Amino acid sequence: MRRRSFISGTGAVVVGAEMLPFLKSSAAWAQATDTIVVAIGNTINSLDLHRVGTNRPAYQVTINCYDRLVTFGAKSQPDGTLVYDYNKIEGELAESWETAADGLSITFKLKKDAKFWDGTPVTAEDVKWSFDRAVAVGGFAATQMKAGGLEKPEQFEALDPLTFRVKLLRKSKLSLPDIAVPVPFILNSKVGKANVSEKDPWATEYFHRTAAGSGAYKVERWDPGQQIVYVRNDDWKGGKLPAIRRVIVREIPAQATRRALIERGDIQMAFEISAKDAKELKEKGSAVVVGAPIDNCMHVLCPNFNFEPFKDKRVRQAIAFALPYEQILNQAAYGRGAAMWGGKSTEPADISWPQPFPYKTDIDKAKDLLGQTPFKAGFEVPLSFDLGTAEWGEPTALLIQEGLAKIGIKATIDKIPGANWRTVALVEKKLPLHLDNFGGWLNTPCYYFYWAYIKGALFNSVNYEDAEMAKLVEETLHIASDDPAYAPKIKRMIAKAFDEVPRIPLWQPYLDSAIRKDVAGYSSWYHRQPDFRVLQLKKA
């Protein structure tokens, strides 16, 4: 059954599909100019981002198979790699949009000819249903919507079939970018409504297994735990028609296997490779390494204010001076990262974020600072990291342990299993000293501070509490970045983060992937997922 439907579903490439079983190797299959094979290390566990329990790798389905009203454009890095451009918002399903003069509503005009895969037109009703769904299903989707001030279904209005309006609770620079993140994707509401039940008013069971959107790729086949196959939607109106007709994404858990596959050329892309592989593949030249620093993301060391010695600012600063930064970046990240130490001044020169903190390895200074405190004799502290991120966490923790030993702080390494990590580190916030790698989707410093420097915020796992900081974040979170009040306040926030170091940055990580030489157009995204719509295959 599946076999037949697979072949009949391929439409225009039936001939190719029928030939498949007779090709002797996947390299031959891959030579087809419009198919690529991609290996990922994790498993895609749902086709529906809104569902409870959907994991991060599954976001790629939303990105490639659904449209949003708007999306981010792309820009070139100095080294030629492409990255998304936070400051350039482009229409996907929206042809145009207008923010009201008071900034309290945004009106979107939909593209007239946009159609869902089943041929029905995309209407403002569908958009309304999808937005309602994103705020109503709860969990991650609702939280992310809330960050942009999108909280209640009453805020969303379908004025006519092609006009959709979002009423905002307050004027905020985060609202439009938040509509461009993967969460508010547009589903086919007619299909959705036909599949609801009393227990499941948003058809999460249905969309979990079946995608129904208007995006550039359709899900041709999904074998959970093994592979997902996308085929191009030739009627896509959301952007430039993708060059790749079919994308086969295979789940290959072992890193060594993924690397062997890309080097041998049996796959065209190994998505998200380790820093070690990135470095070695680069040196060896057997595959092209593409990647960029992840925006608004840092690997940091977190001293918890619940732990008596860390209440003292000088102890935290002493630690910041005792860390072997250079070694950490080279050994834990194989040099694939941007340095977050060695800043010139204790006052930030600009509002770029993340930016290097004014600390560097200086054991004498660290000893001196610690000597001024009641803890000069040293103390013992457990240093925890998430086993799920052991690849960089373990070498980092060991180097930190070494560094702290030099100023008399005895750190004992404490590995915490992934399932337990979120509970103890982020919810109970009880780990005295630990590693963290939070990154904000919306690329503004105030957004990072909002999640990590405010009492009670999820990623403020150190229980940092400061009235001035809280006030600064509240004042800056929603105002425009070019508001004259913005920059001075952000500088003040950064200066406070420098001085008080409740989070000690180590480096800004890269998101690296390996591609074959004939693949072009790869672009890095803040959501850390592959976007197949922009890829091309160069003819040999």
Add this chain to the structure above:
Amino acid sequence: MASATKLRILGQRSLQALPALVGIIIVTFVLTRALPGDPAVYFAGPAADARSIAEIRKQLGLDRTLIEQFGIYLRQLAQGDLGQSISTGQPVIKELVNRLPASIELTLVALLLSALVAIPLGILAATRPDTWVDHLCRFVTTAGVSLPTFFTGILLVYVFYYLLGWAPAPMGRLNVMYLSPPHVTGFFTIDALLAGDLETLRATLAQLILPATTLGLFTLAPLARMTRGSMLQVLGSDFVRTARAAGLSGRKVLFTYAFRNALLPVITTLGMVFSFTLGANVLVEKVFAWPGIGSYAIEALVVSDYAAVQGFVLAMAILFVALNLVIDVAYTLVDPRVGIEG
């Protein structure tokens, strides 16, 4: 009658398994709840707040008392429903049906390969103790058991796929351009044969060779050592001496008398190795992207996916019970004493 006796033994054995299963159901339920980590927090996602965590806890039914949860679990179980795995979002029963054949197929092929080498090797070593054959046997088994499977796996991939290019890409049960054969048994080799699709059969076997060899090397040791040991013991026993004294040919003594008796502990070992390997080949599954039961269980365990862990343990328990039955049957076939004495 002998056959009636055998049937009675089988019936008794099956009944004996029941309390074990009940115990396993209770123990896995309690143990999964005792796991560290809070699934509600985990599944609430990266940016959850207290409210969304509470919502999810309610959706998962984790806000009820343990007794209530157990009652719900038992009721579902009685209807053949193992619940829904929250991490993969699929019904547990469906996942098991999909993944168990993949693991069993791999393990069986591995054991077959392993037995084909180990048993002759063991016999040779036993009949020629302290010769080079015996030393070879000792070397191969020690090496096989002391190399961790993921290492052997990666090594084989490196040599036969990466360097030589003889093996197909280690991308799971079938290469990207093949479609899985129409589902009948879930064993791709059998399904491909049933469909008369020799090309797919060939591709399936090609994908099986490396992972099966990896596992086979690991299981070689217990089988070869057990064959050698029990052969040595049997060859030294009175009835073999009597048979030899009676002037029977060496071949007849070896195969008809000695081997058949020596086979009993080997079968027991085979059964144990099978059930052990089935659950323990996680690393091989990872290296070869094999969609088997081991990696499923590990992933479920890591995220405290209760339904999946319970389903896995239950399936393994049932399998183990069934396997013991099969071994008992095999015993009655091989060992004439079982029928008479039982």
